[in-house]
Amino acid sequence: MQAGIWAPLLFILLQIIQVIFPVIPGGLSTVAAIAMFGAKWGFVYNYIGISIGSIASFLLVRRFGRNFISLLVPKKTMAKYQYYLDGGTKFDRVFAIAILMPVAPDDLLCxxxxxxxxxxxxxxxxxxxxxxxxxxxxxxxxxxxxxxIAPYL
Structure with missing residues (x-):
C-alpha cells in the first residue's frame, strides 16, 4: 500500500514534531527520509520539516520561556549551556557555527x-x-x- 501525497506530508509533520519534542533522535528520522524518498526528496522533506520545527521551537521558547524548556531539558543540560546564553551576541556566532556542524545538538540550541x-x-x-x-x-x-551496503543485504 502506498501513502501517495500523504507520505511526504506526514513525514514533514513528524520532523516538525521531533524537533520541538526531541523524543526521536533526529538522525533516525533523517535516515528514514533517505530510505523512503531517496537522497533528493529525502533532503527536501528533511529540510522543510526541520526548518519549520526549528522555527516553531524557537518561537515556543520565546513565548513560554524557561518553563517550556524545563519540560523537555534536564536542569544539568540547561546549566551546561547557561554560559553561552549569558554571552550576548557570542551565542549568535556559536549558534550559527553549530547549525553548520552535523553533530551539534541543533534542536536544543534552537x-x-x-x-x-x-x-x-x-x-x-x-x-x-x-x-x-x-x-x-x-x-x-x-x-x-x-x-x-545494499548489495550485501
Whole structure:
C-alpha cells in the first residue's frame, strides 16, 4: 500500500514534531527520509520539516520561556549551556557555527536561542542558510552508505 501525497506530508509533520519534542533522535528520522524518498526528496522533506520545527521551537521558547524548556531539558543540560546564553551576541556566532556542524545538538540550541535576544529574523536567516548544508551532508553520506551496503543485504 502506498501513502501517495500523504507520505511526504506526514513525514514533514513528524520532523516538525521531533524537533520541538526531541523524543526521536533526529538522525533516525533523517535516515528514514533517505530510505523512503531517496537522497533528493529525502533532503527536501528533511529540510522543510526541520526548518519549520526549528522555527516553531524557537518561537515556543520565546513565548513560554524557561518553563517550556524545563519540560523537555534536564536542569544539568540547561546549566551546561547557561554560559553561552549569558554571552550576548557570542551565542549568535556559536549558534550559527553549530547549525553548520552535523553533530551539534541543533534542536536544543534552537530552544536556547529562544531565550536570547537574537531576533526572529536573524534566527530564521541562520536556519535557512546554514541548516541545508548539514542535511545535505547527511543525505549524501547516507545515500552513499545505502548504495554501498545494499548489495550485501
Amino acid at each position: 530552544m536556547f536561542a529562544g531565550l536570547t535576544k537574537m531576533s526572529v529574523r536573524k534566527f530564521v536567516t541562520i536556519i535557512v542558510l546554514c541548516k541545508p548544508w548539514t542535511i545535505l551532508a547527511y543525505s549524501l553520506g547516507l545515500n552513499t552508505a545505502f548504495k554501498f
